[in-house]
Amino acid sequence: MTPLRSNAEQFQRTLSVVAWFRNHPDSSLMEAGRALNLSTAQITRELGQVSMCGLPGYFPGSLVEVTVDRMRATVEFSAGLDRPVALTPMEAGVLLLNLEALRSTAPAETQQTIDTASEKIQTLLRARRAHTETFTPELAPSEASFLDLRHSLAEAIRTRRQVSFNYQSVSSDTFSPRTVDPDHVGLVDGEYYLWAREGGVTRKTFALSRIDGLDLGEEGTASPLDVPEIDPQDPFGFAGSDRWARIELDESLRWMLEYFPMWVVEDESRLVVDVPETGPWLLRFLLGFSHGIRVLEPLPLSENLKALARRGLEAYEARGLG
Template sequence: MSQLSTRLARLLNMVPYFLARPGISKEKAAAELGVSVAQLQSDLELLAVSGLPGYGPGDLIDLTFYDDRIYCYESAGVDRPLRLTSPEATAVLMALRALVDMPGIVDRRAARSAIAKIENAAGSAQAEPEATTGDNATADTVRDAVQQRRALAIDYYAASRDTSSHRTVDPIRVVLIANHSYLEAWCRESAGVRLFRFDRIDGAQLLDEPSAPPGPARQAETDTALFDADPSMPIATVRVAPSASWMFEYYPMRLLRELPDGWSEAAMTYASDEWLTRLLLGMGDDVQIEAPASLATRVRDAAVAALAAYQS
């Protein structure tokens, strides 16, 4: 999602960029836009078939880029200010306010500025206090590091190990996975790419050195295998104690709801009854199975048999 939105923003910015720089070379344009020449070529090919409904002559963005030089003759209105209808403005405002409350998804400062401008244009400007909490400041610092391509020092809480650590990282991008925003970065201590959940970054400090992840790490797609589950596998409904919340990072689990007692109800994908039975027996009282009933009976019978073996 983050990569798609980043590319869309880049494509929209390219049209006025090329209008202002007729005849720019592909190599120079790629360097200034922060992409490879191959990525630039792909973006140009997509722009060339984009435009207004109808998509006939005069409707499409008019670009030439077959030689080394790039020219833009017709913008198809992309460079003109957008006029929102009242329902459209309301929908945009609702979306922006929701995004402001989610750490790391957007730059809160830019979102609040956009909210103020839209409300002012609609004649309904309302003062919204600038949030100054530590969490917001940390998220802003992380986003600044990504945008400015600077190295970052962070204090991070790893729920899977219930430990905090200080790390120096080279930011790559911000990604959204399962309703949580993550900083994808090269961790110098681990010598590998890691995902750091925004709400578990306890502190962040910009460093006076550029972000320099290895080339393959920067160019690779975000690895979300940890969060993906095979839809063909069975799913169990379990209750998870607060002390076992680290399981959401380690196993293919989807939060269903937070319970009043602090526990969580989750859907968990598993490979076989035998595997999940062994896992739940090892978790003790921290994880309780609710469905399917046959699996709950299997786990209970295995627990009873284990206790009997100890007593004998």
């Protein structure tokens, strides 16, 4: 009988499978089995399970995307699961305190192990403080395509070249052509973004992960550099929005305060927050987490949400899935 694995061991194995296929796209299941010392059946099961997973910080429905056939597999989108899991400084501090308390009661023969774990965490914290707030290499996308794109954008910013690309809309899952004056590339929560101006005036941000293709114009075709002032607490300037929605969150969704642009209005008998009214994205967000969210205002938002839900149900019924 196969011994039961702890949750931590299972999680580690799943991460290993995802990371291996991200680094070996369109590889065979047998190759992965030899490299990871797992059966092909187990690898297929791991990929099937992880395809139902996502991480906070991505859009609702942004789950791991895996393509698997009889012989081969590719992880199309990892939702961040192919990068090392990082502790926040607060979480690391709490862990260090718990380790110190554990050491005071642990047998002498295990104290060395606890000391080693504490030293590793402290080393990581010191290394993190040595980096700037806007760049944490252990969270940054490192695929070759990302590196080439970042280098090209850095060159375009330095030499003031306009850039053109196709950009994917998360609300409609379509691509549209954009031509912009690039000003800055920065890292926010493990994702690279381009700050640029359309028509040399309108400031917008673009996720590098949703840029398809990049063409650089001639040197000097972009307007003079205009580096944006970025608030680390509100990097996309949501606080300056003139359209807001007020929603009530179920207590189980309190984690959203750490990952989404939300400003707490009430936090006693109920959790009420304001969020920027961003149109299609907000509707998808509310629909994705509708089990724990109640829209308070504006009222038209509730009606638009109901209409979107009805269209979704009608699409399922039309295909005989409802």
